[in-house]
Amino acid sequence: MNALPLRADVPEPRHVVAEALTPEAFAPFGDVIAARDDVRRFAINGGNTMRYHDLAKIDPGPDGHAIVSIFRGEPRTLPFPVEMMERHPLGSQAFVPMSGRPYLVVVAPAGDPPAAEDLRVFLARGDQGINYARGVWHHPLLALDAVCDFVVIDRAGNGHNCDEITLDEVVLIEPPR
Ligand SMILES: NC(=O)N[C@@H](O)C(=O)O
Numbered sequence: 001m002n003a004l005p006l007r008a009d010v011p012e013p014r015h016v017v018a019e020a021l022t023p024e025a026f027a028p029f030g031d032v033i034a035a036r037d038d039v040r041r042f043a044i045n046g047g048n049t050m051r052y053h054d055l056a057k058i059d060p061g062p063d064g065h066a067i068v069s070i071f072r073g074e075p076r077t078l079p080f081p082v083e084m085m086e087r088h089p090l091g092s093q094a095f096v097p098m099s100g101r102p103y104l105v106v107v108a109p110a111g112d113p114p115a116a117e118d119l120r121v122f123l124a125r126g127d128q129g130i131n132y133a134r135g136v137w138h139h140p141l142l143a144l145d146a147v148c149d150f151v152v153i154d155r156a157g158n159g160h161n162c163d164e165i166t167l168d169e170v171v172l173i174e175p176p177r
Pocket residue numbers: 093138139140141
C-alpha cells in the first residue's frame with residue numbers, strides 16, 4: 001500500500017531543540033532572575049542572608065503599575081508545536097518558578113512580528129526566572145513535567161497590553177537529546 005502523499009500546501013514544521021538559558025543569550029530579550037555569583041549581592045540580616053540585588057527591570061510603563069500574580073501551568077507535552085506568539089507592548093512580564101522544575105521559554109526580539117526562523121527556544125532551570133522586556137515576543141507559559149506554579153510580575157493599567165500573532169511556520173520543540 002502506498003504511503004499517503006504529504007499535503008503539498010502544509011509546510012514541514014521547523015524542528016528545534018531548546019538551548020540552555022543563560023543571562024548572556026537572553027540579554028536581547030530581558031533578564032534572567034537567578035542567585036548568581038556574578039550579580040550585585042551583599043550580606044544582610046547580620047550575615048544570615050545574602051541579597052541578590054536588583055535582578056530585573058520591572059517596567060509597568062508610564063501609566064501602569066506592577067502587580068504580582070501566580071500562574072499555575074499545566075505541563076506541556078513534547079514535541080510541542082509553537083504556532084503563535086504574543087507580546088505586551090505596554091509593560092514587562094516576569095516569571096519566577098515556585099515548583100523547582102524546568103520550563104521552556106520561547107522568544108523573539110521586540111519589533112515587527114517574528115518569522116519562525118527568528119524564534120529562540122530556551123530550557124530554563126527550576127532555579128531561573130525570566131523577565132520579558134516590554135514588547136518582546138514570547139509564547140505563553142510552557143510548564144513541563146508536572147503542574148507548576150510561577151510568580152508573575154507584570155502590568156495592570158489602561159490600554160491594550162497583549163498582541164498575538166500566528167507564525168508563518170510551525171516550530172516543533174523536540175525533547176532534549
Ligand atoms: N495571558 C497571560 O497573562 N499570560 C501570558 O501573558 C503569558 O506570557 O503566559
